[in-house]
Amino acid sequence: MVILTSRADMSEGQPTPEWDINDAVVPRVTSFDTFSEWCDGHVRRVYPPACEEARRHASGWAMRNTNNHNVHILKKSCLGVLVCSARCRLPDGSRVHLRPAICDKARKKQQGKPCPNRMCNGGRLEVQPCRGHCGYPVTHFWRHTEHAIFFQAKGAHDHPRPEAKGASEVRRTLGAGRRVRGLALLLAREAAIADKILTVKPDKQMSQNICTPHQKQPPPLIPDNQRGLTCTCGPFECSCRWRTEHPTEAYAAPAWSPVEAQGYGAYAPPASSVPNLPPQQHYDPATLPADDIFHPEEIFQLDQPIRLDFPIEETTLESPPTFADLNDNSRPEEAYWLDWQRAAGGSESSETPSPELFGNGYQQADAYCEQQTYPPQMYYPEEAHQYYPVENTRTSPVMQMQEQRYYRYGQDCGQNSMDMQSWNYTDCAFPSNDVSECKQYYDAQHHQTMNAFSELL
DNA sequence: TACTGCGGGTGGT
DNA sequence: ACCACCCGCAGTA
Numbered sequence: 001m002v003i004l005t006s007r008a009d010m011s012e013g014q015p016t017p018e019w020d021i022n023d024a025v026v027p028r029v030t031s032f033d034t035f036s037e038w039c040d041g042h043v044r045r046v047y048p049p050a051c052e053e054a055r056r057h058a059s060g061w062a063m064r065n066t067n068n069h070n071v072h073i074l075k076k077s078c079l080g081v082l083v084c085s086a087r088c089r090l091p092d093g094s095r096v097h098l099r100p101a102i103c104d105k106a107r108k109k110q111q112g113k114p115c116p117n118r119m120c121n122g123g124r125l126e127v128q129p130c131r132g133h134c135g136y137p138v139t140h141f142w143r144h145t146e147h148a149i150f151f152q153a154k155g156a157h158d159h160p161r162p163e164a165k166g167a168s169e170v171r172r173t174l175g176a177g178r179r180v181r182g183l184a185l186l187l188a189r190e191a192a193i194a195d196k197i198l199t200v201k202p203d204k205q206m207s208q209n210i211c212t213p214h215q216k217q218p219p220p221l222i223p224d225n226q227r228g229l230t231c232t233c234g235p236f237e238c239s240c241r242w243r244t245e246h247p248t249e250a251y252a253a254p255a256w257s258p259v260e261a262q263g264y265g266a267y268a269p270p271a272s273s274v275p276n277l278p279p280q281q282h283y284d285p286a287t288l289p290a291d292d293i294f295h296p297e298e299i300f301q302l303d304q305p306i307r308l309d310f311p312i313e314e315t316t317l318e319s320p321p322t323f324a325d326l327n328d329n330s331r332p333e334e335a336y337w338l339d340w341q342r343a344a345g346g347s348e349s350s351e352t353p354s355p356e357l358f359g360n361g362y363q364q365a366d367a368y369c370e371q372q373t374y375p376p377q378m379y380y381p382e383e384a385h386q387y388y389p390v391e392n393t394r395t396s397p398v399m400q401m402q403e404q405r406y407y408r409y410g411q412d413c414g415q416n417s418m419d420m421q422s423w424n425y426t427d428c429a430f431p432s433n434d435v436s437e438c439k440q441y442y443d444a445q446h447h448q449t450m451n452a453f454s455e456l457l
Numbered sequence: 458t459a460c461t462g463c464g465g466g467t468g469g470t
Numbered sequence: 471a472c473c474a475c476c477c478g479c480a481g482t483a
């Protein structure tokens with residue numbers, strides 16, 4: 001069995017192999033990266049063939065298959081994130097960011113549904129498209145060889161992370177049900193959800209997925225930096241639960257303006273560092289009332305026309321259509337649902353606050369290709385050590401440099417290392433005549449990254 | 458019902 | 471030529 005090592009362990013002092021997903025031949029590697037489902041920025045990774053997540057081309061981002069007419073390279077493009085058209089805020093200051101359905105039909109059904117946030121005034125769900133790659137959606141590329149699975153991401157997501165895939169899956173899996181009552185039940189269900197994820201779908205962990213089994217850890221139901229908090233107020237009423245995660249400044253962010261909210265702007269993605277997760281809180285799922293299952297995706301099943309624009313009707317203003325209202329619901333359910341998506345989707349992202357918290361920290365994403373900010377803007381300088389690791393650096397596994405073996409679409413062939421493809425910045429989607437421009441920008445940003453990083457060390 | 462991968466096809470650059 | 475994107479199909483869960 002191949003012993004997998006994290007890149008952090010092996011990158012130091014090692015030459016960086018250069019390859020591009022489109023290279024005719026890709027290097028054969030002996031060490032692999034740890035799987036991360038939240039890759040952001042221009043990232044290259046190599047996973048072992050046995051890595052289940054890699055085999056499934058898993059991603060925390062909502063990636064849909066894109067036909068690139070290349071049977072050897074699977075291409076996926078980011079669908080963005082489902083947000084509230086009113087950019088409403090939860091009590092903790094964060095915003096709604098759900099996972100868009102991959103299926104076009106299902107995604108269209110999602111759009112136009114009332115924002116599940118009861119505190120939202122007339123907001124409706126809409127897809128915030130990803131424009132993180134030169135104005136186009138971030139793309140992921142997967143390429144399989146006999147000995148490795150190559151992954152390459154192009155572009156930096158300019159939107160918050162959607163809820164993790166597991167959240168929506170679990171909601172679906174849990175099936176129809178009714179309501180939850182009270183915080184204890186909410187918490188218990190959170191635990192049950194995580195338990196379900198870890199037991200029923202062990203290969204679909206939402207947190208930092210590490211291919212090495214001994215490194216696999218369950219996602220925290222409550223982020224580490226919140227775990228110490230205990231309160232008895234409900235998630236929507238609670239004003240303390242999430243506070244430690246977000247500095248006060250986050251709440252001083254200017255109110256969202258429709259004019260300037262065409263997008264969230266450049267999103268500073270967190271590094272996918274492997275958190276040291278404390279033991280899970282344990283709740284016995286068996287204690288959950290079987291008929292009390294909350295069914296959040298009901299909001300996507302509402303039989304109402306899809307609205308591409310979101311006119312705010314008077315009645316809407318007076319009585320905002322919310323999930324609770326539409327379902328004769330009480331507050332805790334929706335609170336829980338949002339809490340749920342935060343807990344599930346935020347298992348890793350909770351390591352870093354959702355970027356919408358930062359308000360003016362966002363940059364306008366209108367500049368062509370300028371949202372490719374490397375490094376990500378430091379919203380929390382004090383946590384720079386956490387944010388700056390390898391995720392947005394050009395990374396690659398260590399190769400055997402002595403006897404390079406290359407694959408030509410699966411064919412194994414020996415090759416001199418001098419023939420290695422160099423990183424020629426064609427990973428930028430610029431047309432060929434714009435590559436140099438992109439390269440200059442990339443170079444500048446890369447140097448910026450290194451300088452900033454070295455200062456932090 | 459939705460996810461996923463595949464592939465034909467279209468339109469823009 | 472390359473790109474994003476649309477659509478339908480089939481297999482799967």
